[in-house]
Amino acid sequence: MKTRGGGILALILAIATLGLITIGTIWPNQSASANPDSRATLVSGDSSAQDAVNGLLQKIGRHDWSAAYSGLANKADFSEVEFASDLTGNYGSLRTYALLDGFDVHPLRASADEAQFRANMRWASVVGTFEDSRDLKVVRKGDHWQVAWPLMKEARVPPQVIPVNYLRWDVINRGPQDDWGTQDVEAPHVRIVAMHPVDRGGGVVILGELLNEDVVPAFVTVKAALLGANGSTLATEDSFDKISHLLLPKQVSPFRIDFRNVRLSQVDSVHIQPSASLVSASADPVIGIESQKLNPVPDSSLTGELLNQSGQVVNVAHVIGTFYDGNGQIVWVADTYPSRALLPQTPVPFSIALPADVSSKVASYHVMTTTYRSGHAQ
Amino acid sequence: MKLLVTAFWGLLSLLAPYGLAQTSAWHFPPTVQAGTAFSVLTSGSGPATLYVVGLGDALQRSVQLGQSIAFGSEDLRNAGHYVALLIAGTETQSAQFDVVASTQPAGLSFIAKPSRLPVNQVNGLSGVVYVLDAFRNLLVEPQRVTFELSDPSGATQSRVATTRNGVAWVKMNSATKAGASQFRASSGDTRVQRAVLNVPGEPCTVKMNSHGAGKRIVLETDPLRDCNGNAVPDGTIVTFTEVYGGQQTTVDVPLKRGVARTELLARSRAVISVASGVVVGNEIRVSGGQ
Amino acid sequence: MMKPNRTNWLRAACPILLAGLLVGADRPSVDLAIANTEGSRAVEKQTQNSVVRDYLAAWHAMGRAMAQNQPELLDAFFVGAAKDKLEETVRAQQNLGIQSAYQEQSHHLQIVFYSPEGLSIQLLDDVEYDVVIGKQGKTLGTQHVRTRYVAVLTPTESKWKVRIFQGGS
Numbered sequence: 001m002k003t004r005g006g007g008i009l010a011l012i013l014a015i016a017t018l019g020l021i022t023i024g025t026i027w028p029n030q031s032a033s034a035n036p037d038s039r040a041t042l043v044s045g046d047s048s049a050q051d052a053v054n055g056l057l058q059k060i061g062r063h064d065w066s067a068a069y070s071g072l073a074n075k076a077d078f079s080e081v082e083f084a085s086d087l088t089g090n091y092g093s094l095r096t097y098a099l100l101d102g103f104d105v106h107p108l109r110a111s112a113d114e115a116q117f118r119a120n121m122r123w124a125s126v127v128g129t130f131e132d133s134r135d136l137k138v139v140r141k142g143d144h145w146q147v148a149w150p151l152m153k154e155a156r157v158p159p160q161v162i163p164v165n166y167l168r169w170d171v172i173n174r175g176p177q178d179d180w181g182t183q184d185v186e187a188p189h190v191r192i193v194a195m196h197p198v199d200r201g202g203g204v205v206i207l208g209e210l211l212n213e214d215v216v217p218a219f220v221t222v223k224a225a226l227l228g229a230n231g232s233t234l235a236t237e238d239s240f241d242k243i244s245h246l247l248l249p250k251q252v253s254p255f256r257i258d259f260r261n262v263r264l265s266q267v268d269s270v271h272i273q274p275s276a277s278l279v280s281a282s283a284d285p286v287i288g289i290e291s292q293k294l295n296p297v298p299d300s301s302l303t304g305e306l307l308n309q310s311g312q313v314v315n316v317a318h319v320i321g322t323f324y325d326g327n328g329q330i331v332w333v334a335d336t337y338p339s340r341a342l343l344p345q346t347p348v349p350f351s352i353a354l355p356a357d358v359s360s361k362v363a364s365y366h367v368m369t370t371t372y373r374s375g376h377a378q
Numbered sequence: 379m380k381l382l383v384t385a386f387w388g389l390l391s392l393l394a395p396y397g398l399a400q401t402s403a404w405h406f407p408p409t410v411q412a413g414t415a416f417s418v419l420t421s422g423s424g425p426a427t428l429y430v431v432g433l434g435d436a437l438q439r440s441v442q443l444g445q446s447i448a449f450g451s452e453d454l455r456n457a458g459h460y461v462a463l464l465i466a467g468t469e470t471q472s473a474q475f476d477v478v479a480s481t482q483p484a485g486l487s488f489i490a491k492p493s494r495l496p497v498n499q500v501n502g503l504s505g506v507v508y509v510l511d512a513f514r515n516l517l518v519e520p521q522r523v524t525f526e527l528s529d530p531s532g533a534t535q536s537r538v539a540t541t542r543n544g545v546a547w548v549k550m551n552s553a554t555k556a557g558a559s560q561f562r563a564s565s566g567d568t569r570v571q572r573a574v575l576n577v578p579g580e581p582c583t584v585k586m587n588s589h590g591a592g593k594r595i596v597l598e599t600d601p602l603r604d605c606n607g608n609a610v611p612d613g614t615i616v617t618f619t620e621v622y623g624g625q626q627t628t629v630d631v632p633l634k635r636g637v638a639r640t641e642l643l644a645r646s647r648a649v650i651s652v653a654s655g656v657v658v659g660n661e662i663r664v665s666g667g668q
Numbered sequence: 669m670m671k672p673n674r675t676n677w678l679r680a681a682c683p684i685l686l687a688g689l690l691v692g693a694d695r696p697s698v699d700l701a702i703a704n705t706e707g708s709r710a711v712e713k714q715t716q717n718s719v720v721r722d723y724l725a726a727w728h729a730m731g732r733a734m735a736q737n738q739p740e741l742l743d744a745f746f747v748g749a750a751k752d753k754l755e756e757t758v759r760a761q762q763n764l765g766i767q768s769a770y771q772e773q774s775h776h777l778q779i780v781f782y783s784p785e786g787l788s789i790q791l792l793d794d795v796e797y798d799v800v801i802g803k804q805g806k807t808l809g810t811q812h813v814r815t816r817y818v819a820v821l822t823p824t825e826s827k828w829k830v831r832i833f834q835g836g837s
Contacts (some may be wrong), residue, residue, distance in 0.1 A: 167612055180831060181508075181570075185494075189492070213580075214494070215578070215613070248613060249632075250616075250654050251655075283613050283632035283634070286631055286640070287629075287630075288629040288642070289629065292626045292628065293624060304627075309641075369630075429766065431766065432757070432835065433730070433734075433754060433833070434753050434757060434834075435756070436760040437764075438764045457834050458834055458835040458836055461799055461801065461809075461813070465809075472809055474813060476836030489783065491784075504785050506784070506787075514749040514752075514753075516820070516834050543792065543818055543837075544818065545788075547708065547781075547783060
């Protein structure tokens with residue numbers, strides 16, 4: 001009886017599959033979503049505008065720059081190196097090490113000889129996924145279509161000398177010998193200056209701010225434990241990426257600690273444990289955060305530009321925003337990583353997404369950056 | 379592992395001699411001082427083996443009953459509770475005794491914390507001393523410990539404390555002037571010194587000045603000092619914030635050579651403020667600008 | 669301080685009893701009191717619990733090290749002078765071919781000092797235990813001990829470790 005039932009199910013699935021293949025062939029979808037796996041062979045031709053776009057994005061996903069570049073309609077305008085740099089970035093930015101995780105293609109307009117598509121590429125990086133959206137013009141050339149790539153040239157920094165009074169802290173610890181009582185360098189003194197638990201999305205979120213009140217740089221973490229009415233520990237978590245781990249003297253970092261699967265109503269008290277250790281650090285580069293602006297729903301976000309005021313290239317920047325209500329209480333902490341490197345004196349845009357319900361409460365905000373250079377963190 | 383230990387000792391016990399008796403007397407002192415020579419009288423006759431076992435040492439010695447057992451100053455140096463067994467044939471005599479620390483302090487474990495603290499902190503500095511003898515035994519008998527803290531201006535605070543269970547501690551005020559203090563602890567002829575760095579506190583005020591440079595405005599703070607007149611150290615972050623038409627620009631700038639300096643785009647009707655840590659400074663209103 | 673050898677009967681009667689005695693070696697009765705620490709730092713409940721837990725674990729580790737003559741068993745719970753002295757004792761036992769087994773029966777603990785900066789905590793332990801000394805497959809003797817230990821523990825990355833461990837205090 002079981003065998004017979006299984007056979008019927010297999011037959012139904014086979015018929016349904018054949019039916020769907022037929023429907024998809026006769027009435028193809030005008031938008032597409034794809035995984036750029038190197039083994040994927042969804043689209044290989046350029047007999048339609050959409051095929052050409054999908055084919056190009058799949059080549060990009062495979063980092064097959066030569067094949068992707070050779071099929072472009074406007075390749076005479078730039079070199080293959082410039083094309084690859086546009087997508088992977090220069091100077092060891094997040095893009096350099098990112099992989100194309102997927103893309104969506106949406107038609108914007110089409111005629112017999114020309115079409116336009118919006119391609120949303122999702123790049124997977126070590127700090128999560130970032131999106132790169134491009135409007136692609138596709139032109140017919142004979143019996144096939146070619147994409148004209150909208151090259152975004154990375155800014156070039158003009159040759160110049162930028163004087164910097166370099167300030168750096170180096171640390172010499174006392175060594176491994178156990179001589180109790182002998183002094184070691186004192187760990188930096190840090191202090192929680194704000195802490196606020198909120199119920200959100202079926203879990204508890206701890207929002208707060210941490211001040212380095214010392215005169216030396218601190219590598220900081222914050223650990224939180226939620227305690228129940230009987231003093232039992234419901235959950236423990238620590239701030240992972242929603243904090244600036246490196247704090248210079250008198251610098252304040254927000255932190256956000258997410259607890260899933262715990263209700264605020266279960267929580268009797270919160271035990272917060274900041275910790276700080278002394279690290280070698282540099283006071284540079286200085287990053288200006290310009291044109292910060294809150295954008296309302298539906299695209300509720302905080303946007304702005306990072307301006308590297310120093311003479312060093314910053315490979316990766318981490319931007320963290322703290323959002324306050326009218327009473328000065330923290331209502332949210334969010335962050336973003338611009339995908340491009342920060343070149344000296346060159347603005348790089350950023351956008352921190354805000355939940356719509358939070359956006360309406362925000363009365364003020366504070367933004368800070370942490371920067372990473374090859375072999376350094378600041 | 380527990381079972382193995384149990385089995386091992388069970389086996390030992392199976393092999394142990396039965397029916398031991400104490401037939402002779404010996405006179406073990408209940409307390410001896412670490413690192414001192416002493417002797418124990420025994421009675422009876424014939425050869426015997428002495429075992430002294432504790433958590434500080436283990437000794438074995440062949441002795442002649444009826445003679446004194448001499449312990450040299452090198453033999454028992456670690457303070458603790460010891461068990462002595464004197465075994466002659468099937469006879470065992472036992473005793474327990476304490477080795478106590480010598481009376482003379484010879485070492486101090488001195489923990490001065492913090493080694494860096496803001497100026498003018500009342501009871502901000504603690505000093506804890508464990509008094510030890512020459513063999514690193516804790517002197518549990520009360521000892522006088524003198525704590526002295528000399529600040530960068532040369533003034534000295536002094537306190538005397540008496541140990542209890544081997545430990546003495548004090549709390550001291552940090553200096554009002556930034557710089558290194560010397561924190562000393564002494565007991566008997568033993569003295570230990572630690573360095574303590576008094577660092578400036580929060581800036582007392584933050585004041586910035588501005589001057590135009592084309593489309594940009596140059597902002598520079600006055601040299602930052604704490605409320606005791608000490609210069610706030612370089613590297614301290616000063617935040618400049620410019621608010622204009624629903625937008626804002628912020629820059630975190632480290633103090634360099636005592637001042638923080640940055641340039642911002644001069645925007646019409648912008649308000650620029652400055653802060654360092656929790657200290658908020660003055661505001662500047664831009665009238666012209668872009 | 670001479671004490672009667674009250675365990676001859678035990679050795680003579682039944683080795684299984686001794687084995688049974690040692691099975692319970694890691695479950696002594698324990699009570700804790702906080703003495704008047706005279707203005708030094710207050711001891712938080714969590715600290716009390718972890719200090720007592722680590723101190724008793726140190727006793728257990730010490731017992732295993734002495735019974736098996738393995739000094740490396742001390743590393744996890746002892747540091748500084750306490751570790752050095754216990755290691756010396758284990759080595760002395762190895763050289764003499766003897767072992768000693770410590771079967772704790774009770775610990776009456778008092779926290780008498782917690783340093784203001786939180787870097788040391790001092791315990792007094794009125795402890796009662798049996799110590800069995802053996803050599804080459806023979807039990808040399810067993811003693812019942814009542815004494816007071818003074819212990820100073822200092823925090824490390826993961827636990828409190830015993831830095832001063834001194835009996836007969």
